[in-house]
Amino acid sequence: MTIFSKRPNRQGKRGFTLVEVMITVTLLALVLAGMIPAFTFFTKSIAGLANYTIMSSESRAGLERFSRDLHAVDSVSLANETEMTFKVSDEAGGSTVNYKFDPAAATLTRTVTDSGGNVFTEILFEDVTEFELFYFNRLDVPLDAVADAGTLLLEMKSVQIRAVLLKKVITSDTTDYIISARFLMRNKPTP
Numbered sequence: 001m002t003i004f005s006k007r008p009n010r011q012g013k014r015g016f017t018l019v020e021v022m023i024t025v026t027l028l029a030l031v032l033a034g035m036i037p038a039f040t041f042f043t044k045s046i047a048g049l050a051n052y053t054i055m056s057s058e059s060r061a062g063l064e065r066f067s068r069d070l071h072a073v074d075s076v077s078l079a080n081e082t083e084m085t086f087k088v089s090d091e092a093g094g095s096t097v098n099y100k101f102d103p104a105a106a107t108l109t110r111t112v113t114d115s116g117g118n119v120f121t122e123i124l125f126e127d128v129t130e131f132e133l134f135y136f137n138r139l140d141v142p143l144d145a146v147a148d149a150g151t152l153l154l155e156m157k158s159v160q161i162r163a164v165l166l167k168k169v170i171t172s173d174t175t176d177y178i179i180s181a182r183f184l185m186r187n188k189p190t191p
Contacts, residue, residue, distance in 0.1 A: 044169050051167040055127075055177040059165065062124035063181050065110060066161060069097050073185040076153045081132050084159070099124075101131040108163065125179075130164040136182075158184045 016024075072092035078085035082101040088094065098111040108125040125131075135143040138157040160182040 047169045051169060052177065055165050055167065058125065059163075059177065059179045062108070063161070063179065065124060066099065067181075067183050069099075069110075070159060070183040071186045076156055076185075079133070079135055079152055079156060084133055099133075101128065103131075125163060125165060127165050127167050128163050129166045130162070132162045134160040134162070136160070156185065158182055 069086075069088060072088040073086045074089040076084070076086040077096075078098075082103075083099065085096065085098040087096050094115045096113045098113075099108065100111070101108050106126065106128050107123050108128055108131060109121055110124050111119060111121045113119050135152060135156045136158045137143055137155040140158070143152045143155060161179065163179045165177045165179070
């Protein structure tokens with residue numbers, strides 16, 4: 001005689017118990033919690049590297065523009081710590097060029113007025129926290145911009161620019177880039 005039992009066969013239908021699932025979820029949460037600071041650090045590092053790259057290329061382009069203009073200076077009409085206005089030689093277009101640092105906007109702008117009176121403005125540097133121009137005569141002696149403006153405009157032969165750029169990475173100011181370069185005004189006649 002054959003007797004059939006109605007008990008289900010559990011060998012093929014094994015599952016996880018509630019305790020096993022809770023332990024697994026807890027371990028997974030701990031691993032993910034450990035990965036979040038690493039991911040945040042990685043994100044900040046990549047953003048900082050991108051900022052350095054952007055600032056480096058922008059500063060090179062801006063300094064190249066400044067250099068070209070200064071090499072063609074014919075006469076200087078304004079020179080102080082944060083602004084410089086000069087006329088370039090007729091061979092270079094005869095335009096009037098103005099470089100001005102605006103601390104409120106944290107920018108260095110270049111404004112060109114051509115011989116026809118047309119005005120073109122471009123921002124050379126953004127996120128500028130510090131900016132200063134220094135002037136030197138042909139003997140490499142520093143000229144004081146405040147003492148005698150007439151002497152400064154006549155004797156100036158080279159200009160040094162110093163700027164500090166600062167960009168934000170996520171929520172903190174962590175990226176800075178310091179620019180310092182000196183340029184000779186080749187076409188400007190000496191007194």
